[in-house]
Amino acid sequence: MFDSPADVSARLAAASYLSDDSIATSVYLAAALGKPLLAEGPAGVGKTQLAKAVAEATGATLIRLQCYEGLDEARALYEWNYKKQLLRIQATSTDEDIFGEEFLLERPLLKAIRASGPTVLLIDEMDKADVEVEGLLLELLSDFQVTIPELGTIAAVRRPYVVLTSNATRELSEALKRRCLYLHIAYPTPERERDIVLSQVPSIRADLAEQLARTVATLRALELKKAPSVAETVDWARTLLALGREELDEETVSATLGVVLKHNSDHVRAVKELGL
Numbered sequence: 001m002f003d004s005p006a007d008v009s010a011r012l013a014a015a016s017y018l019s020d021d022s023i024a025t026s027v028y029l030a031a032a033l034g035k036p037l038l039a040e041g042p043a044g045v046g047k048t049q050l051a052k053a054v055a056e057a058t059g060a061t062l063i064r065l066q067c068y069e070g071l072d073e074a075r076a077l078y079e080w081n082y083k084k085q086l087l088r089i090q091a092t093s094t095d096e097d098i099f100g101e102e103f104l105l106e107r108p109l110l111k112a113i114r115a116s117g118p119t120v121l122l123i124d125e126m127d128k129a130d131v132e133v134e135g136l137l138l139e140l141l142s143d144f145q146v147t148i149p150e151l152g153t154i155a156a157v158r159r160p161y162v163v164l165t166s167n168a169t170r171e172l173s174e175a176l177k178r179r180c181l182y183l184h185i186a187y188p189t190p191e192r193e194r195d196i197v198l199s200q201v202p203s204i205r206a207d208l209a210e211q212l213a214r215t216v217a218t219l220r221a222l223e224l225k226k227a228p229s230v231a232e233t234v235d236w237a238r239t240l241l242a243l244g245r246e247e248l249d250e251e252t253v254s255a256t257l258g259v260v261l262k263h264n265s266d267h268v269r270a271v272k273e274l275g276l
Helices: 005-014 021-033 047-058 082-091 108-114 131-143 174-178 190-200 206-220 230-243 250-259 264-274
Strands: 037-040 061-066 078-080 104-106 119-124 145-148 152-155 161-166 181-184
Touching (some): 005 021, 005 047, 021 037, 021 181, 037 047, 047 061, 047 161, 108 119, 108 145, 108 152, 131 174, 190 206, 190 230, 206 230
Parallel strands (some): 119 161
């Protein structure tokens, strides 16, 4: 999949994702060891985008399971097509098996296990799911197989590259963590964020990208309800271009602060601290 961490960096960069040494090494080891990668960190630092970039860099199909409170086996793994089963029962007088392949509805986890081509399985925002979902994942993460009582154990046709993400809103179980390689992704340094902006918005001047990155770093240092994400920094850069602004002066910051701060209390604090 990858030849080295340097190969990871180069191929992710070609997919418009700028990694650092820690990210490149973790992505390489997850592939080399055949282990799932758990990427944890604040919202908006590029965890989900990392999985997308790995898929693009390797030509793999991305299969995404978006986690949420109340997610269950029927939405994550599989369920039976009850309407079709009922119709079959009504249409036949024999004791025909209604728990075969034709009645099975694949959900993201089963779809990834049964995929014959290269696949990246993204299990996004794992911390939003209930604890019971972690138990559902253990067999897949350790043995790359799932068990369906009516059909038996289904092993992976080809092992997917698995990326789990978490915003650390709750602690994940030790059993789940033990099965994964761990990567913490923090907010980038101003220098790296400047480079990210330049890669995503190549038409912006380097000095303006630098101003943006340093202003966002200042905002993140404040006690905000929601710190600006990297994606919002990129949006801010695109906003300045759309408005034809050449400098990030006080007037421009005041007029466009809503691009990066989405809570009124954060606006008030930023205006006060930045002296706008």
